[in-house]
Amino acid sequence: MTRPLHPTALVTGGNRGIGLAICKALVARGCRVTLGSRDEDRGRKAAAEAGCAYARLDLADPDSSFDAVVQAGGFDILVNNAGVLDDVSLLSPRSDFADAMEVMVQAPLDLIRLNLPHWRETGWGRIVNLSSGLGAHAEGLGGPGAYGVAKAALNALTRALPRDLPKGVKVNACCPGRVATRMGGAGAGLTPEEGADTPVWLALLPEDGPTGGFFRKRQPIGW
């Protein structure tokens, strides 16, 4: 199966930063994009601005994922971009470990499961997991608090999933680099558009493209 002429795409955490830049870039490439976000006011505003549909998506609430995917009848492209970053000790009562694992590991897997009937029918799918070098053993697993552990788990999931995905569905992870967003901070080096380049490339990979990989600047990097 080849790529649909106008693939449908769901981008989680799409209302700002890299997520919004991914939405706009996919729209510019002819995709029919649904922008998912928890904050409905900002999400609807961003979606209107970017020429996207909107779905309210709270990744800590599995029902909202179910509604978003089932109402749309599934998506060709799934971009798991939403993330939470909090610099709190893993051992603190205020640790965000459970939340981080829910939003950055369990919810992406749930969204993939919900999309399966669609992918089984069409035989074409692309999954892009926004990860980070902060979750890479190869780079010292330096992420603060729960962030690095959750991104490491997301990387492991990315590497394990090709065993179980239907033919024609690819899954890859990427590190967008340090982007000047709310999360990356104003001093970061890349624009959101630059950060979106590798995820958008992965979202539209041709049939002979990689699966189960981890990329930065369109190049494979160590786990």
Added chain:
Amino acid sequence: MVQAGGFDILVNKAGVLDDVSLLSPRSDFADAMEVMVQAPLDLIRLNLPHWRETGWGRIVNLSSGLGAHAEGLGGPGAYGVAKAALNALTRALPRDLPKGVKVNACCPGRVATRMGGAGAGLTPEEGADTPVWLALLPEDGPTGGFFRKRQPIGW
């Protein structure tokens, strides 16, 4: 944990292994993550008051080469992913643990148990050697590492 007043040594050994697709409705992903990642972290948190008081603790996480990127992350179903997450936790925790408390992960090797199967090469006693060594590490021993046969191995 609370009834015992905490422990000096915590060996997170319990695991679940099921060869079911991650995408099956019968996937054990949530269970595997709970038993092999969240529960070990919970037990560590519950032990903290004791370790803060005594200043000595050892945590041993029974992991597996099946959860190691360096070995291809070959674990079936949710097992490899959960062990990879446990490895990441092992590597991240030294930042937050009190002084005097060490945490390490290990791969016991393929042991002839219910989980490992009868054809596996090691006896349970041989499989216990590295975890027991890690449980009793001296003060100058490693922390945040991953071991097999008492030697560091790749994540």
